Amino acid sequence: MSAPLLEVNDLKKHFRVRGGFLGRAPAWVYAVDGVSFEIARGETLSLVGESGCGKSTVGRAILRLFDVTAGQVVLDGRRIDDLSAGALRPIRRRVQVVFQDPFSSLNPRMRVKDIVAEPIRNFGLAASSADLDARVAALMDKVRLPREAVERWPHEFSGGQRQRIGIARALAAEPELIICDEAVSALDVSVKAQIVNLLQDLQQELGLAMLFISHDLAVVEHMTHRVAVMYLGKIVEVAPKRRIFAAPQHPYTQALLSAVPVPEPGANRQRIILKGDVPSPINPPKGCRFHTRCPYAFDRCRVEEPKLQPTEAGHLAACHLLEGAASAAA
Ligand code: SF4
16 A cells, blocks of 8 residues: 555644633643544545534644644655745645635735736746746636636635635645645535535546545535544544445544435434533543533543544544444454
8 A cells, every 4th residue: 555645643733822810821722632644645534523623723734834732744754744934835835725715715906817826936837927827727727717717806706716716726736635624615505516526526637635624524425535523622533434424433423424414305314412512622521522422421431531443444433432343343
């Protein structure tokens, strides 16, 4: 098996905030607290979970939008989390991002041609101005926008069209990995489906790896190879898509999936309603972080944190109840 394109090892990102008496004593938000996964070339891994679980922070840490607290991010065998700004520059070309909001992620003072050409110029990818124009035109073809649209301004486009421009800009750098951070969440249902199909087609055509960060499991089911489920800064389950959707192992994943509409008419799925709210990442529960909401919690869950371990080949889950399956899989 070839080496993964991206490896994330025990990644932690803790943000310091004011808190305590009169707001003076510092406190820490444990946004990401020991996350590990890999993405192969050409593979899509979806990172899912409720709002505030830390999934977007993982994406931003990989992009080095801030320094990580601990752990490693390894791209193509090279550690990138500790690189200087200069050494990071060529890496930035290889990892691009498509953000959620197509209205704020494009510079309103730039024409589309300049938005799409910017990464090509920044990374010196065009041999001439004719080559630059040809590359921009080819990117417009790839995202299925008319070539003449390059002369227009972002405000002249719909949300879906703007997201296509954002995808063209990401592709312009010729990346190997694209991080889609809730990239279709702000779009209407029909437009969402079009953008998801476009991303899938582009991935196959260009052999891209993708980290697809989303809270929308119906979309994830449509386009991913594997799924990693996050809860309060930790991954609680990872498995191939078919396994996660057919036989989720972790009680949190089971609850999340129970809320996804079933496409077949007449089919039924028992909805699992979790009690209470997600606890604060400033003071996460001891033991299993999910124990305050888990319908199966028992004494051990309150004191001992379960490890993420295989329940069968390629399927890992962090739950004390699954230890029997884990030893059988070992
Ligand atoms: Fe629930 Fe305990 Fe499993 Fe956590 S370890 S998911 S609290 S049963």
